[in-house]
Amino acid sequence: MGSDEGLSRRDLLSGSVYAALGTGAPNWALPAAAAEAETSKPASAHDIVLRVNGVDRPLKVESRMTLAEALRGPLGLTGTKIACNRGACSACTVWLDGTPVCSCMTFAVEVGPREVTTIEGLAKDDVLHxxxxxxxxxxxxxxxxxxxxxxxxxxxxxxxxxxxxxxxxxxxxxxxxxxxxxxxxxxxxxxxxxxxxx
The missing domain is CATH 1.10.150.120 ([2Fe-2S]-binding domain)
Incomplete structure (x- = not known):
């Protein structure tokens, strides 16, 4: 049996189940194409300067990029770990002006002039903290x-x-x-x- 373009047999069957139950399909049951369309919207980019471990680091970031992503991605500071990505485990902790924060819950564009210190920045001149x-x-x-x-x-x-x-x-x-x-x-x-x- 043929299927409409963009509608798989699995989508058709899962839709039938929800129709039989008299409920709408939950968000996780929507076709993958719809989910991809939602996440593929273009994001605005910003030129910012992050002061990280005493050095000004200019970079271009999307509005939705977290500080953790900026540190690990374009800045290459992989000592900051991303684990739960929702502020529950604190693996991504860095300092903002000396105060520990979850960098996965902080947007890079919101950091402003505050000093970011990562695990790499604790050591001074190759001497460990x-x-x-x-x-x-x-x-x-x-x-x-x-x-x-x-x-x-x-x-x-x-x-x-x-x-x-x-x-x-x-x-x-x-x-x-x-x-x-x-x-x-x-x-x-x-x-x-x-x-x-x-």
Missing amino acids: PVQQAFIEHDAMQCGFCTGMALSVAALIARNPDPTAEDVERAISGHVCRCGSYPHVVAATLAAAKTRKG
Whole structure:
């Protein structure tokens, strides 16, 4: 049996099921062509300058490009990880003017003149930040989700040079760790704080 152009047998069958149930097809059941048409609308482009790790980086971005996408894509800073892409895991954490934020929930065009610091920017002149060094020594850095945690705890010890274990746990409470290395992160942060004080 032939089919109308753009309508597959699967589309026809799924439409029949929803008609028999007396309900409209949910969004996920719409033909792929309709979904593609929705996402293929041209997006406006903007010339912006992102100040990243102390360097002004001019680039052209679409309105919908997130800071995480800009960092990993045109700027090539792949230390920032995209995992859930909806602000639930905090793997994509960077600093905006020293404050940890989820870069997957921040549009690049909204950053403006604020300073962006990524995991690559914590090290200075090839010398690791005490947090980075402690994460290595305490096996806190494993699958990559931890890069966001490193930025959150580095921000913690910048504002509180003598944190408790509870302070560290609060600082990483929004982070998902697939490897379950939370105790290592706490130990690493406390060690890094001691190093900075010394």
